[in-house]
Amino acid sequence: MKRIGIIGVGEIGRAIVMGLCDGDGTSLEVFLSPRGARTAAELSERYKGVKVCADNQEVVDRSELVIIAVRRQDRHEALTGLRVGSDKIVVNVMAGVSNDALRHTLATGAPLVRAIPLAERQQRTHPRYLVRPGQLRSLGEGPRRPPRRLAIAQRESSPRRRPVS
Numbered sequence: 001m002k003r004i005g006i007i008g009v010g011e012i013g014r015a016i017v018m019g020l021c022d023g024d025g026t027s028l029e030v031f032l033s034p035r036g037a038r039t040a041a042e043l044s045e046r047y048k049g050v051k052v053c054a055d056n057q058e059v060v061d062r063s064e065l066v067i068i069a070v071r072r073q074d075r076h077e078a079l080t081g082l083r084v085g086s087d088k089i090v091v092n093v094m095a096g097v098s099n100d101a102l103r104h105t106l107a108t109g110a111p112l113v114r115a116i117p118l119a120e121r122q123q124r125t126h127p128r129y130l131v132r133p134g135q136l137r138s139l140g141e142g143p144r145r146p147p148r149r150l151a152i153a154q155r156e157s158s159p160r161r162r163p164v165s
């Protein structure tokens with residue numbers, strides 16, 4: 001996965017970008033939404049592969065995987081009307097917004113994946129929490145399998161543990 005978009009560049013968006021870009025200097029390209037302008041500008045100055053887009057649609061268009069990191073109350077303004085092709089993977093990190101609700105807002109057939117990143121992501125420490133399937137359902141998610149490409153990426157990044165996302 002080489003082109004990653006982030007819609008919502010606040011606290012968790014910044015931590016994700018820093019976690020992705022610090023360290024081994026992989027040739028990632030990261031596309032940021034323009035809101036949270038100060039943080040987005042700072043990150044694009046700091047990292048060569050990070051660019052600030054003109055709007056949220058450009059973030060989607062330029063990315064293979066799009067992370068949705070706005071506050072839940074901002075999701076309609078940020079996402080309604082975006083065109084998200086089914087060739088994209090969408091990662092939902094919004095607390096309290098189920099993938100079904102997000103799919104309704106985005107009106108897309110793209111695979112949606114749930115993740116709960118923590119600020120430690122910035123330190124590349126990959127904290128993971130294991131929960132039972134019933135607990136996932138109580139968070140608003142069924143036991144859906146992740147898309148194949150993501151499952152492979154998860155296996156590669158964590159050979160000994162199976163993450164729940």
Ligand SMILES: NC(=O)c1ccc[n+]([C@@H]2O[C@H](COP(=O)([O-])OP(=O)(O)OC[C@H]3O[C@@H](n4cnc5c(N)ncnc54)[C@H](OP(=O)(O)O)[C@@H]3O)[C@@H](O)[C@H]2O)c1
Pocket residue numbers: 007008009010011012013033034035036037056069070071072074077078079093094095096116117118119
């Ligand atoms: N912080 C955490 O540790 C954490 C952990 C897991 C999950 N989350 C989830 O991540 C999401 C973001 O949390 P956060 O703590 O990072 O919040 P935050 O610091 O308030 O960041 C949210 C960002 O979204 C931007 N935004 C608002 N409307 C937008 C729009 N229409 N288009 C694009 N961007 C827009 C805001 O820009 P402006 O500043 O210009 O308004 C702000 O930069 C939440 O849904 C939260 O539940 C957070």
